[in-house]
Amino acid sequence: MRHCPAIALSLGAVIQAGAASAACVPPDGAIALRSSGTETPVFFDMGTPLAPVSVPFAALLVLCNPADGELRDVTATMPAHGHGMNYRPTIRQDGAGAYRIDGLLFHMPGLWRIEAVLQAAGETRRYAAEVTAE
Amino acid sequence: MTGRALPALLMVLCLATGAGAEPPRLLLDPDEIAATLRHGPWPPPPPQDPSNRLSGNRDAISLGRILFTSPALSRDGATSCATCHRPDRMFQDGRATPAQARRLPRNSPALVDVAFNRWFGWDGRSDNLWSQSLLPLLNEEEMDMDFGRLKTAAGTAPWRPDYETLFGPLAYRSPEDVAIDISKALAAYQETLLSGPTPFDRFRDALAAGDLTAAAAYPEAAQRGLKLFIGRGNCALCHSGPRFTNGEFHDAAVGYFLPQGGVDPGRHRGLTLLRASPYTLDGSWSDDPDRTGAWAVRSVLDSHADFGRFRVPGLRNVARTAPYMHDGSLSTLGDVIAHYSTIDPERLHADGENILVPLGLSPADASDLEAFLRTIDSE
Numbered sequence: 001m002r003h004c005p006a007i008a009l010s011l012g013a014v015i016q017a018g019a020a021s022a023a024c025v026p027p028d029g030a031i032a033l034r035s036s037g038t039e040t041p042v043f044f045d046m047g048t049p050l051a052p053v054s055v056p057f058a059a060l061l062v063l064c065n066p067a068d069g070e071l072r073d074v075t076a077t078m079p080a081h082g083h084g085m086n087y088r089p090t091i092r093q094d095g096a097g098a099y100r101i102d103g104l105l106f107h108m109p110g111l112w113r114i115e116a117v118l119q120a121a122g123e124t125r126r127y128a129a130e131v132t133a134e
Numbered sequence: 135m136t137g138r139a140l141p142a143l144l145m146v147l148c149l150a151t152g153a154g155a156e157p158p159r160l161l162l163d164p165d166e167i168a169a170t171l172r173h174g175p176w177p178p179p180p181p182q183d184p185s186n187r188l189s190g191n192r193d194a195i196s197l198g199r200i201l202f203t204s205p206a207l208s209r210d211g212a213t214s215c216a217t218c219h220r221p222d223r224m225f226q227d228g229r230a231t232p233a234q235a236r237r238l239p240r241n242s243p244a245l246v247d248v249a250f251n252r253w254f255g256w257d258g259r260s261d262n263l264w265s266q267s268l269l270p271l272l273n274e275e276e277m278d279m280d281f282g283r284l285k286t287a288a289g290t291a292p293w294r295p296d297y298e299t300l301f302g303p304l305a306y307r308s309p310e311d312v313a314i315d316i317s318k319a320l321a322a323y324q325e326t327l328l329s330g331p332t333p334f335d336r337f338r339d340a341l342a343a344g345d346l347t348a349a350a351a352y353p354e355a356a357q358r359g360l361k362l363f364i365g366r367g368n369c370a371l372c373h374s375g376p377r378f379t380n381g382e383f384h385d386a387a388v389g390y391f392l393p394q395g396g397v398d399p400g401r402h403r404g405l406t407l408l409r410a411s412p413y414t415l416d417g418s419w420s421d422d423p424d425r426t427g428a429w430a431v432r433s434v435l436d437s438h439a440d441f442g443r444f445r446v447p448g449l450r451n452v453a454r455t456a457p458y459m460h461d462g463s464l465s466t467l468g469d470v471i472a473h474y475s476t477i478d479p480e481r482l483h484a485d486g487e488n489i490l491v492p493l494g495l496s497p498a499d500a501s502d503l504e505a506f507l508r509t510i511d512s513e
């Protein structure tokens with residue numbers, strides 16, 4: 001496995017995202033993941049608008065309000081193909097309401113659906129959005 | 135320059151070449167140009183493996199080259215790595231399967247560009263090149279050695295002085311040390327087996343540079359084949375990037391029943407062996423204190439669909455590496471194209487990924503696709 005340039009990009013985005021979350025302004029290029037249970041999105045920042053193909057990358061997930069919940073899981077699937085990722089990403093809290101996700105790898109070009117599972121007060125909410133890998 | 139940035143005139147570019155001559159044309163639309171650019175540039179920077187302290191070491195590469203052809207590393211004294219990975223055949227052997235591989239017959243893969251892999255072997259049982267290099271030495275159907283025999287062989291081999299220059303006195307190395315030393319030298323050598331630029335790369339680089347005149351010189355049949363490859367054929371879903379592989383594992387509807395009975399479980403067994411191995415990037419035999427790349431072995435997921443999945447091979451020099459598929463069951467490029475054209479969905483996992491469908495290629499389509507594939511052979 002070789003180093004991934006996207007990881008370095010996202011490391012830079014960590015600082016931006018941390019600052020942005022206080023005012024609930026998404027980091028530049030971040031994608032809003034939405035849940036049917038709330039109008040407040042969470043933001044998924046890959047440091048680049050398009051995900052790389054078959055290269056591991058990191059991302060930052062930022063909650064507008066840390067009280068919205070704790071991040072429990074992040075998955076990604078290709079709806080058109082009916083498969084997910086071949087790897088389980090690791091999640092590490094990186095400040096209040098901010099999480100760093102490592103080990104994401106989209107092994108095919110095309111549309112991927114990212115889903116983040118948050119839990120708060122016994123309630124589980126699933127936030128999702130689609131991103132393109134190419 | 136990206137394909138999207140190119141002006142619409144690229145839809146069909148006609149360049150005059152003189153009276154009476156058929157003008158070369160560029161047949162790709164902007165989206166196709168963008169997709170084409172993603173298959174380069176080539177070559178990439180030389181590979182380096184931090185888990186192997188010998189990676190890039192000239193003395194180790196030289197020793198690895200000697201070891202690669204050394205029959206001293208086999209129990210029968212007649213077999214070397216080069217027996218199945220022939221330097222004159224892109225480091226494969228041109229056979230469907232090695233004659234001696236009876237229990238698990240798999241095609242000997244070409245080793246050119248192997249250093250860029252994420253996973254090694256058809257089932258990905260190794261996550262690094264040096265541990266993969268160890269396996270044939272120990273496999274009873276290949277070199278059939280063990281750690282003790284390898285150390286004994288090193289003691290009398292003509293390359294012993296070179297070994298001791300790199301690793302110190304043989305007497306101070308344990309049998310397992312010697313086996314790993316040999317594997318890491320073999321890996322250092324194999325990292326140097328890199329393919330050169332191809333006619334496709336010249337085409338791709340011309341597009342990237344905006345040199346449309348040069349790009350239009352790429353044969354039209356190859357352009358039509360490329361359009362199929364990145365378009366209707368969906369080949370680039372798995373054969374993506376500069377190496378034309380995503381480095382992962384898929385079910386290509388090749389039968390996994392073995393001639394002698396039983397099945398080849400593919401990636402399913404590969405993962406079992408990987409996790410049992412002490413020689414992964416996450417293990418103590420790695421020379422990399424940062425455990426670079428170990429995330430993959432730590433986080434790779436199991437799936438029942440792994441059964442019968444095999445690693446997607448890169449396609450550079452594909453025309454020179456027949457026969458094809460993990461079991462060598464398809465003899466020619468034409469056979470491979472016919473396989474995907476008429477693929478039987480019944481042979482795929484019923485609840486696996488929904489990707490492969492019969493392409494229904496016409497003879498002209500198949501000819502174009504093969505013409506394209508032949509342009510990713512090194513010049």
